[in-house]
Amino acid sequence: MKADIPADHPRRGSLLAREAIADGVDSGLVDRTGLIAHGRGEAFDYLLGEATPPPAMMAIDAAAASLLLAERPVISVNGNTAVLSGKALASLSRAHRIPLEVNIFHRTEERMARLVRFMEDFNPHRVLGLDADATIPGLAQPRSRCSSDGIFASDVVLVPLEDGDRAQALVSMGKTVVTVDLNPLSRTARMASITIVDNVVRAIPAVHERMDALSLEEAEEVLGSFVNEDNLAASLLYIEERLRALSGKR
Numbered sequence: 001m002k003a004d005i006p007a008d009h010p011r012r013g014s015l016l017a018r019e020a021i022a023d024g025v026d027s028g029l030v031d032r033t034g035l036i037a038h039g040r041g042e043a044f045d046y047l048l049g050e051a052t053p054p055p056a057m058m059a060i061d062a063a064a065a066s067l068l069l070a071e072r073p074v075i076s077v078n079g080n081t082a083v084l085s086g087k088a089l090a091s092l093s094r095a096h097r098i099p100l101e102v103n104i105f106h107r108t109e110e111r112m113a114r115l116v117r118f119m120e121d122f123n124p125h126r127v128l129g130l131d132a133d134a135t136i137p138g139l140a141q142p143r144s145r146c147s148s149d150g151i152f153a154s155d156v157v158l159v160p161l162e163d164g165d166r167a168q169a170l171v172s173m174g175k176t177v178v179t180v181d182l183n184p185l186s187r188t189a190r191m192a193s194i195t196i197v198d199n200v201v202r203a204i205p206a207v208h209e210r211m212d213a214l215s216l217e218e219a220e221e222v223l224g225s226f227v228n229e230d231n232l233a234a235s236l237l238y239i240e241e242r243l244r245a246l247s248g249k250r
């Protein structure tokens with residue numbers, strides 16, 4: 001399939017991501033509703049110009065800082081995230097010894113097993129998820145299930161492309177919730193402690209790079225000056241300015 005997309009196609013990246021999600025549905029890694037979630041993300045990425053906007057760079061710094069300063073960080077991985085950023089997440093996990101936890105909205109044991117195997121093939125530090133022996137208070141089964149060793153015990157949780165309800169429930173547990181969500185208006189974006197308004201494909205390698213670069217002292221400083229509400233407002237204003245410029249009527 002990849003061979004059908006010309007190397008110089010202006011929308012190559014976007015088309016490859018689409019292929020990855022569609023192939024993920026065929027191979028049982030992605031639930032079919034993942035196609036819809038991806039489409040919503042694509043629309044917002046178009047508004048951003050398919051590039052990391054300046055406010056997202058600040059949120060990426062804050063995300064890196066909070067993962068560096070965490071005592072028990074964990075990264076939650078769902079189907080879309082796995083097929084789009086599995087390799088990059090495994091590399092971050094390995095380098096910074098952060099466990100991954102496969103945790104999915106439409107939970108079936110079969111898809112869980114497939115995703116755990118898929119992620120293990122990238123050689124991360126650890127993959128949790130099959131041993132989902134704890135529950136997140138305030139959510140119905142099976143969405144509340146998580147690992148007592150992973151999300152349940154974590155202080156900082158990176159949950160890209162998360163549902164609003166779950167993000168809220170994790171915040172209510174007192175966790176620092178870091179998310180990647182192209183939609184600055186989603187409930188997840190609004191609920192999270194740190195929201196990176198960017199494509200997960202660009203954001204994960206960027207977080208990894210900043211984690212390699214920041215000292216603990218710098219990380220404290222970055223976190224001390226980050227306000228998620230202000231950062232979300234800056235993302236919305238960035239889109240507004242971009243649309244004004246594109247309209248030719250600014």
Ligand code: ATP
Nearest residue numbers: 037040041161163164181182183186187188199200
């Ligand atoms: P919420 O429940 O938070 O209000 P939602 O119901 O609109 O959000 P979900 O389907 O729960 O959306 O979650 C998918 C979210 O992930 C959407 O906000 C979508 O914009 C975002 N998204 C999809 N693909 C990507 C991607 N590649 N990178 C970053 N964000 C993405």
Ligand code: MG
Nearest residue numbers: 162163164165
């Ligand atoms: Mg939702």
